Amino acid sequence: MKTTLTLTALAVSLLSAPAWAAGLADQVEVVSPYVRVAPPGAKATGAFMTLKNLGDNEVKLVKAGSTVANVTELHNHINDNGVMRMRQVPEIVVPAKGETLLKPGSYHVMLIDMKAPMKEGDQVAITLGFADGSSKVVTAVAKMPMAQAMPMDQGTMKH
Numbered sequence: 001m002k003t004t005l006t007l008t009a010l011a012v013s014l015l016s017a018p019a020w021a022a023g024l025a026d027q028v029e030v031v032s033p034y035v036r037v038a039p040p041g042a043k044a045t046g047a048f049m050t051l052k053n054l055g056d057n058e059v060k061l062v063k064a065g066s067t068v069a070n071v072t073e074l075h076n077h078i079n080d081n082g083v084m085r086m087r088q089v090p091e092i093v094v095p096a097k098g099e100t101l102l103k104p105g106s107y108h109v110m111l112i113d114m115k116a117p118m119k120e121g122d123q124v125a126i127t128l129g130f131a132d133g134s135s136k137v138v139t140a141v142a143k144m145p146m147a148q149a150m151p152m153d154q155g156t157m158k159h
């Protein structure tokens, strides 16, 4: 009897989870999320996507998480006297009825200390956490960057 009650309580909490997570996350549409496949040996890479805010109020993305990396941070690139540097940022703002692009050279979700090598086509779940505590999980597809997609062994092939 006690077990049944515990299971029922668990079932209720699982069922009510989506309602609890509602909030700012519900007014954000995430378009084409992808992760850049890291070069061999590299243990960090970036995740990119477009965040569309369908609501009348500003939305702030304040954190991100992923099961594939031990550390996940929000980053931006800044031009520091002509040198592009990555910097951790506390939040990424999506204006009301507007959109913010997470793209190479700009805002991105940084996956640091990845647990396993990634290959093209892998699906990576990324949790986006918003300022009101609501969250959303998106599935990003691993993609090769253009330069890396070119055959690396061309120079060593002898015809």
Ligand SMILES: [Cu+2]
Residues within 6 Å of the ligand: 046, 075, 076, 086, 087, 108, 109, 110
């Ligand atoms: Cu970064």
